[in-house]
Each structure stands twice: as structure tokens, then as C-alpha cells.
Amino acid sequence: MHSDYGVMMGTARGQWVVLLSVLVAYVLSLVPLPEVLMSARPYWLALVVMYWVLALPQRYGLFFAWGTGLLLDVMEGAILGQNALTMVMVSMITLKLHQRLRMYPWWQQSFMVLVIIGIAEMMKLWVKSAIANRLPSLYMLMPALSSAFLWPWIYAILRYLRQRFNVS
Amino acid sequence: MNYLAPVRSWLTVAVTPVQWLADMPVRLWSMVSDAFVSRSLIQEENARLKAKNLILQQQVLKLEALTAQNIRLKALLNSTETLEDQVKVAEIIGVNPDPSVQQIIINKGSQDGVFLGQAVLDATGVMGQVVEVSPFSSRVMLVTDASSRIPAEVNRSGVRMIAAGTGLPDKLDLLHVSDTADIQEGDLLTSSGMGQRFPVGYPLGKVSRVVHDPGKAFARIEVVPAAHLNRGRLVLLLFSETE
Numbered sequence: 001m002h003s004d005y006g007v008m009m010g011t012a013r014g015q016w017v018v019l020l021s022v023l024v025a026y027v028l029s030l031v032p033l034p035e036v037l038m039s040a041r042p043y044w045l046a047l048v049v050m051y052w053v054l055a056l057p058q059r060y061g062l063f064f065a066w067g068t069g070l071l072l073d074v075m076e077g078a079i080l081g082q083n084a085l086t087m088v089m090v091s092m093i094t095l096k097l098h099q100r101l102r103m104y105p106w107w108q109q110s111f112m113v114l115v116i117i118g119i120a121e122m123m124k125l126w127v128k129s130a131i132a133n134r135l136p137s138l139y140m141l142m143p144a145l146s147s148a149f150l151w152p153w154i155y156a157i158l159r160y161l162r163q164r165f166n167v168s
Numbered sequence: 169m170n171y172l173a174p175v176r177s178w179l180t181v182a183v184t185p186v187q188w189l190a191d192m193p194v195r196l197w198s199m200v201s202d203a204f205v206s207r208s209l210i211q212e213e214n215a216r217l218k219a220k221n222l223i224l225q226q227q228v229l230k231l232e233a234l235t236a237q238n239i240r241l242k243a244l245l246n247s248t249e250t251l252e253d254q255v256k257v258a259e260i261i262g263v264n265p266d267p268s269v270q271q272i273i274i275n276k277g278s279q280d281g282v283f284l285g286q287a288v289l290d291a292t293g294v295m296g297q298v299v300e301v302s303p304f305s306s307r308v309m310l311v312t313d314a315s316s317r318i319p320a321e322v323n324r325s326g327v328r329m330i331a332a333g334t335g336l337p338d339k340l341d342l343l344h345v346s347d348t349a350d351i352q353e354g355d356l357l358t359s360s361g362m363g364q365r366f367p368v369g370y371p372l373g374k375v376s377r378v379v380h381d382p383g384k385a386f387a388r389i390e391v392v393p394a395a396h397l398n399r400g401r402l403v404l405l406l407f408s409e410t411e
Binding site: 070080 | 172175176179180182183186187189190191193194262263264265266267268269271273300307314315337
């Protein structure tokens with residue numbers, strides 16, 4: 001009981017793994033792609049942040065999501081707060097559901113990722129269409145599809161890294 | 169109104185290394201392909217460039233005479249003299265990852281004298297304008313962005329209108345042009361300098377389609393931009409000295 005408590009609230013270990021994974025997510029979301037693939041670019045940052053919120057909800061939560069989202073706004077040149085808002089939304093849903101999500105088999109997790117990132121993409125579209133004349137189309141759900149497709153791999157890779165470097 | 173602009177500007181400095189990192193694969197690839205290009209190819213290219221240089225020099229000779237003549241004629245007309253435009257070369261270090269936004273990031277910022285609203289060109293025409301400046305990089309909205317508008321005129325007939333971006337990478341629309349306006353397919357469009365933002369006389373694009381729909385109040389006219397918006401890495405920042 002006592003040691004369990006120590007693990008729960010002990011000093012953070014291996015935070016560089018988390019920072020590195022976020023950095024890789026940033027680079028992947030900025031790398032130039034051909035026109036065709038561009039509209040289906042997965043929401044990399046949301047995937048990575050979702051994993052860490054799911055794995056270590058006592059350490060990574062809304063502030064983490066907000067900060068990483070804000071930096072993505074600056075990198076993408078989006079209006080300040082657009083990604084911050086959607087990332088907070090994503091991590092809030094993940095936090096609310098984390099105990100259930102952990103129990104799900106991979107395909108069910110992927111489906112939940114589809115729903116959560118679908119909601120995130122819709123919020124992004126609301127912000128964009130409020131500030132500029134963007135045409136809403138169902139293509140905006142492509143990132144949610146590709147993200148859901150990639151989730152099992154992201155999950156496996158990050159879980160391996162977390163166990164290998166004892167991130168807590 | 170814009171309290172967050174300095175915050176954004178400094179955050180941009182903080183994330184610039186990440187943008188460089190994201191650009192690295194493309195940069196490395198072009199370095200590698202440059203390093204392994206064959207000798208005969210280089211010789212061939214060298215010969216071609218020499219020939220082209222000769223042609224360009226001949227055109228410059230003519231241009232100098234014409235410029236001198238133009239200045240003399242303007243002096244006769246008592247109009248103000250337009251000074252020569254200064255340019256600075258910048259390199260593209262990123263594109264906006266959002267497919268619905270036509271923006272590029274260049275590697276010059278306020279430290280190099282870049283300012284908001286500055287016109288950006290390439291060798292073939294107008295590319296866009298600077299919409300965000302941070303100390304070491306800046307963001308350029310291309311003419312094809314859905315929120316871009318440029319005052320333009322037809323080179324042949326002098327008809328003035330506004331060219332609007334469509335959000336598609338190879339199409340501009342001309343706004344509110346009457347059906348009787350003298351515009352034909354193939355006409356060259358140049359910047360008219362009316363908005364005081366883009367300088368006069370740089371090529372903007374070629375008219376590719378003119379549709380006169382009796383049911384619409386205005387003609388629908390499509391333009392293909394002259395600048396190579398999604399090719400090449402170098403752009404020109406324009407410093408006009410007319411003021």
C-alpha cells in the first residue's frame with residue numbers, strides 16, 4: 001500500500017521520453033507531404049498526448065494538453081488557441097474514459113480514437129469557419145480515420161518505450 | 169486589439185528549430201541528389217545556363233535604354249520618378265500543413281528588415297504577402313489563399329479589377345468584372361499597385377477561362393498564377409523605395 005502510493009505520487013522518471021515523443025509528433029505534423037496525403041495527415045499530437053494521458057493520468061492531463069496544443073498552433077500558424085482547445089477536449093474525454101479505455105481490446109480503442117479525434121476535427125472546423133471562409137466537407141474526417149488506423153501501432157510503440165525506460 | 173502578437177512572435181522563435189527539423193528530410197534529399205549528380209549533366213546545365221544568361225543580358229541592355237527613356241518621358245510629364253526596387257533573397261523553410269491554407273514560411277524575419285504586408289515575388293511573378301513576422305522567420309500568404317486579394321490590371325487593355333485567391337493551388341478568380349470588360353483568354357494580368365501594398369507591374373497570372381453567364385451579374389474569370397507557387401525554394405522579398 002505504502003509503496004503503491006510512492007509509485008503513484010513519486011518523482012517523475014523518464015520525462016524525456018514523453019518530451020521526445022511530443023517532439024516527434026510535432027515534426028510529423030509539419031513534414032511536407034504530397035497534396036493527396038496532406039488532407040489525411042493523422043492528428044499526431046492528439047495520438048501521442050492521448051497515450052500519455054491514458055497511461056499516466058495522474059501526471060499528464062489538461063495543462064499538458066493545453067501547452068502542447070498551443071505550441072502546435074504557433075508552429076502551424078493557426079489562430080492561437082485552436083489546437084490548444086481541441087487538445088484540451090481530447091485529453092478531457094480521455095481522462096473521463098481512461099479506466100474503460102484501458103480495458104478495451106485494440107479495435108475498440110481504435111474506434112474510440114476515431115470518435116474522439118472526429119470530435120476534435122469538428123471543433124477545429126468550427127474555429128476555422130468562424131474566422132475564414134473555409135468550405136466544410138466530409139474530408140475533414142480523413143485525419144480521424146487515419147489516426148484511428150494508426151492508433152494500435154502508436155500504442156504498441158509508446159508502451160514499449162514506457163516500459164523500457166520505466167517512465168512514470 | 170492584438171495583445172498576443174509579441175507572445176506569438178517569441179513563441180515562434182522557440183519553435184523555429186522544430187520547423188527546421190521538419191524541413192530536414194527534404195533538405196537532406198536535395199543535398200544528396202546534388203552531390204551525386206553526374207559531371208556530364210552539370211556540363212550540360214552549365215552550357216544551357218550560359219546560353220540563357222546571354223539572352224537575358226541582351227534583354228537587360230534593351231531594358232536599360234528603355235528605363236532611361238521612360239525616366240526622361242516621365243520628367244517631361246512632370247510625374248514622380250519611380251525608383252528601382254530592391255530585393256532580398258529568402259529561402260522557404262516550410263509550408264502550412266493545413267491543406268486549406270496556402271501559406272509558406274521563409275527564413276527571414278524582422279531582424280532582416282521583413283515587415284508586415286511586404287510583397288513576395290519569385291522569378292516569374294507575384295507570390296504573395298507577408299502576414300506574420302517573427303525575429304528569424306516569417307509567414308507568407310500566397311496569392312491563391314482563400315483570404316488573399318490583389319489589385320490587378322490587364323496588361324493589354326488596362327482594365328482594373330481585384331484578383332482573389334480560391335484556396336486551390338493553381339487558380340485565382342477575378343471579382344466583380346462586368347460582362348463588357350475587355351478581357352480575353354490568354355491576357356496577362358499584372359499587379360496594379362492600387363492597394364499601395366503590391367508594387368506596379370509585376371506579372372500576376374494569365375487568364376485561363378472567361379465565362380459569360382447570362383444569369384449572373386458579373387463575368388466569371390479564372391486566372392492561372394504566374395509564380396511557381398509550389399515549386400522551388402527561393403523567393404524574393406521586395407523593398408520598394410517609392411515612399
